Amino acid sequence: MTRLFNDPAAFADEALEGFAAAHRRWVRPVTGGVVRAGGTPEGQVAVVIGGGSGHYPAFSGLVGRGLAHGAAVGNVFASPSAQQIRSVARAAHGGAGVLLMYGNYAGDVLHFGQAAERLTGEGVRARTFAVTDDISSAGPEETAKRRGIAGDLPVFKAAAAAAEQGLPLDEVLAVAEHANARTRSFGIAFSGCTLPGADHPLFTVPEARMAVGLGIHGEPGIGEESLPTADEAARLLVTSLLKEVPDGVGGPAGARAAVILNGLGSVKYEELFVVYRKVAELLGDAGVEIVDPEVGELVTSFDMAGISLTLTWLDDGLSALWRAPADTPAFRKGAPAAPEHAAAAAVTAEESDEQTVPEASDASRRAAAVVLAALDALAATVDDHAEELGRIDAVAGDGDHGIGMQRGSTAARLAAADAHARGAGAGTVLVRAADAWSDRAGGTSGALWGSMLRALGGALGDDEKPTAARVADGVTEASAAVRRLGGAEVGDKTMVDVLVPFADTLAAATADGVPLAAAWDRAADAAETAASATADLLPRKGRARPHAEKSLGTPDAGAHSLALITRAVRGVLIDHH
Numbered sequence: 001m002t003r004l005f006n007d008p009a010a011f012a013d014e015a016l017e018g019f020a021a022a023h024r025r026w027v028r029p030v031t032g033g034v035v036r037a038g039g040t041p042e043g044q045v046a047v048v049i050g051g052g053s054g055h056y057p058a059f060s061g062l063v064g065r066g067l068a069h070g071a072a073v074g075n076v077f078a079s080p081s082a083q084q085i086r087s088v089a090r091a092a093h094g095g096a097g098v099l100l101m102y103g104n105y106a107g108d109v110l111h112f113g114q115a116a117e118r119l120t121g122e123g124v125r126a127r128t129f130a131v132t133d134d135i136s137s138a139g140p141e142e143t144a145k146r147r148g149i150a151g152d153l154p155v156f157k158a159a160a161a162a163a164e165q166g167l168p169l170d171e172v173l174a175v176a177e178h179a180n181a182r183t184r185s186f187g188i189a190f191s192g193c194t195l196p197g198a199d200h201p202l203f204t205v206p207e208a209r210m211a212v213g214l215g216i217h218g219e220p221g222i223g224e225e226s227l228p229t230a231d232e233a234a235r236l237l238v239t240s241l242l243k244e245v246p247d248g249v250g251g252p253a254g255a256r257a258a259v260i261l262n263g264l265g266s267v268k269y270e271e272l273f274v275v276y277r278k279v280a281e282l283l284g285d286a287g288v289e290i291v292d293p294e295v296g297e298l299v300t301s302f303d304m305a306g307i308s309l310t311l312t313w314l315d316d317g318l319s320a321l322w323r324a325p326a327d328t329p330a331f332r333k334g335a336p337a338a339p340e341h342a343a344a345a346a347v348t349a350e351e352s353d354e355q356t357v358p359e360a361s362d363a364s365r366r367a368a369a370v371v372l373a374a375l376d377a378l379a380a381t382v383d384d385h386a387e388e389l390g391r392i393d394a395v396a397g398d399g400d401h402g403i404g405m406q407r408g409s410t411a412a413r414l415a416a417a418d419a420h421a422r423g424a425g426a427g428t429v430l431v432r433a434a435d436a437w438s439d440r441a442g443g444t445s446g447a448l449w450g451s452m453l454r455a456l457g458g459a460l461g462d463d464e465k466p467t468a469a470r471v472a473d474g475v476t477e478a479s480a481a482v483r484r485l486g487g488a489e490v491g492d493k494t495m496v497d498v499l500v501p502f503a504d505t506l507a508a509a510t511a512d513g514v515p516l517a518a519a520w521d522r523a524a525d526a527a528e529t530a531a532s533a534t535a536d537l538l539p540r541k542g543r544a545r546p547h548a549e550k551s552l553g554t555p556d557a558g559a560h561s562l563a564l565i566t567r568a569v570r571g572v573l574i575d576h577h
C-alpha cells in the first residue's frame with residue numbers, strides 16, 4: 001500500500017524532486033530526470049539510463065561515478081518521453097556520444113528510440129540498448145522479447161564502467177551487449193503492489209501460494225505454486241537459472257558469476273539473507289564462484305512482495321567492470337575515485353518555441369475550434385473511464401493505461417487550447433496536442449497517440465477547411481504511423497485492431513460521399529465491434545504478451561480506450577455538423 005502521497009498524478013515528479021534534494025552530492029536535477037552533480041568528464045561516453053518511476057533505486061538512484069551519467073525518469077510504471085530522454089542526454093553529454101539504456105518494454109523502446117533519432121539529428125551521437133534478462137518473459141529462442149528486470153543493474157554497470165575507462169561509444173555498446181548476453185534473472189512474488197491513490201493491489205496471490213516468473217510492474221507471474229520455504233525458494237531460483245547458462249560459459253562448474261538477490265519492495269532484508277544463504281550454498285555446490293554478490297533492493301516495484309535472482313556470468317573483462325568502483329546514491333563499491341573534470345558546460349535542452357504558431361487560413365482556424373472540442377470530449381471520456389481502463393490493463397499489463405491516457409489527453413487538450421488561442425490552424429493544433437501528449441504521458445500509448453495525432457495534424461494542415469476525404473486520409477495515415485512505430489498488425493491484440501477497421505470504414509464511407517459526421521458514426525460502430533472482439537485474442541505485443549492466457553476474455557485496454565474516444569468524438573462532429 002502506498003500511503004503517503006499528495007496528488008497521485010504528481011507522485012513521480014514530487015518523488016524525483018525530493019530524491020534530488022536529498023542527494024545533491026551525487027545528482028543535479030534537469031528537465032526529465034537527473035545527471036551527475038559533477039557532470040560527465042570531457043570526452044567520456046555518457047551512459048543515460050531510464051524507465052518508469054516506482055522502481056527505486058532504478059533509475060535515478062544509480063546515477064554517479066562508475067555508474068550512470070544521467071537518468072530519465074518517467075511517470076509511475078511508464079517510460080519517460082522522448083523529450084525527457086533527449087533533455088537528460090543533452091545535459092549528460094560529455095562530447096563523446098551517449099548510450100541510452102533501459103529495460104526492454106514497449107514504451108521505453110519507442111521513446112528511447114525516438115530520442116536517439118532526435119539526438120543524432122542534432123549532432124549528438126546516440127545509441128540505444130534494451131536489457132533482456134528476465135527468462136520467464138520469453139523462451140530461449142526469443143531472448144530479444146524478454147523484459148529487463150534486476151539484470152538492468154549489472155548491464156548498466158558494465159557499460160558505464162567501460163565508458164569510465166574511456167572506451168568509444170561503439171565499444172561501450174558492445175560491452176552492454178556482451179554483459180546482457182551473459183545476464184539472466186528469474187523471480188517469484190507473493191503479493192502485488194498498490195499504485196499511489198489506488199485502493200487495491202495490481203494483482204493478488206492466493207494465501208499460501210506464490211506467483212512464479214514475476215514482472216516488475218505488478219504483472220502477475222506466469223505460473224503459480226505452493227508457498228515455498230526460504231530454501232525451496234532459493235532452489236527454484238537457482239535451478240531455473242542454471243538451466244539456462246548462456247553460450248560461451250560452458251557450464252556452471254568453474255564459472256564465475258556476479259549474483260544479485262533482489263527484493264521487490266516489501267520483502268525484509270533478513271528474509272533475503274535467509275534465502276541468500278541457500279543460494280550461495282547451491283551455487284557453490286554447482287561449482288560457481290560468486291563475485292561481489294549484492295543482496296538488497298536494486299530494482300523494485302513499489303511495495304510488491306517478491307524476490308528475483310540475477311546471475312551475470314563473468315569473464316575477465318566483465319569481472320573487472322563489475323568490480324570497478326561506483327559511487328551513487330543507492331549503489332557504492334570500492335574506493336571513491338579522484339574528482340572528475342566535467343565537460344565544459346552541460347547543455348540544457350532548449351525548449352521549442354511554442355509561443356508562435358504558423359500562419360493559418362480562416363477556414364482552418366474555424367476547423368481548429370472543432371478539433372479542440374473533439375480533444376475536450378476525448379479527455380472527458382478518458383477521465384470518465386480512467387479507472388475502468390486501469391482495471392482492464394491490470395488483467396495482464398501494468399494497470400496504468402487509465403492514468404497514462406489521462407495524463408496524455410489532459411496535456412494534449414491544454415496544448416491545443418493554447419495553440420488555438422494563438423490563432424493556430426487545425427493541423428498545428430493537432431500537432432501541438434500530439435507533442436504534449438507524448439511528452440507528458442510517456443509509455444507505449446503516449447508514443448502511439450502522439451504519432452497518431454501528429455499524422456492526422458500533418459494531413460489536415462493549416463491552409464484549408466478539412467474535407468471528409470482529407471480527415472479520412474489523415475486517419476489512414478495515423479493508422480499507418482502507429483503500425484510503423486509499434487510494429488503491431490491486426491490480430492496482435494492492440495489498439496491497431498481498432499484503428500485499422502476504424503480507418504478503413506471511414507475511408508470507404510467518405511469515398512461513397514457520406515458526410516463526415518455520418519461516416520465517422522459508421523466507423524465508430526466498427527471500432528466498438530472491433531474493440532469487443534479483442535477479448536477473444538491472445539496478445540502478441542506489449543506488456544500483456546507474457547500473460548497472454550490471462551487476458552483471454554478481456555478486451556485490450558488500448559483498443560477499448562480508442563473505441564471510447566471515437567464514440568466521444570462522434571458527438572462533437574454531429575454537434576458541429
Ligand SMILES: Nc1ncnc2c1ncn2[C@@H]1O[C@H](COP(=O)(O)OP(=O)(O)O)[C@@H](O)[C@H]1O
Pocket residue numbers: 077078079106107393397398400401402404442443444445446448482486487488493494495496541542543556557558559
Ligand atoms: N506495439 C504496439 N503497437 C500498437 N499498440 C500497442 C503496442 N504495444 C502496446 N500497444 C497498445 O498500448 C496499450 C497499453 O498502453 P500503455 O498503458 O501506455 O502501455 P504500457 O504501460 O505498456 O506502456 C495496449 O493496450 C495496446 O493497445
Ligand SMILES: O=C(COP(=O)(O)O)[C@@H](O)CO
Pocket residue numbers: 050051052053055076077078079102103105106107108217398442443444543
Ligand atoms: O513501465 C515502464 C516502461 O514501460 P512502458 O511500456 O512504458 O510501460 C518502466 O517502468 C520500466 O522502464
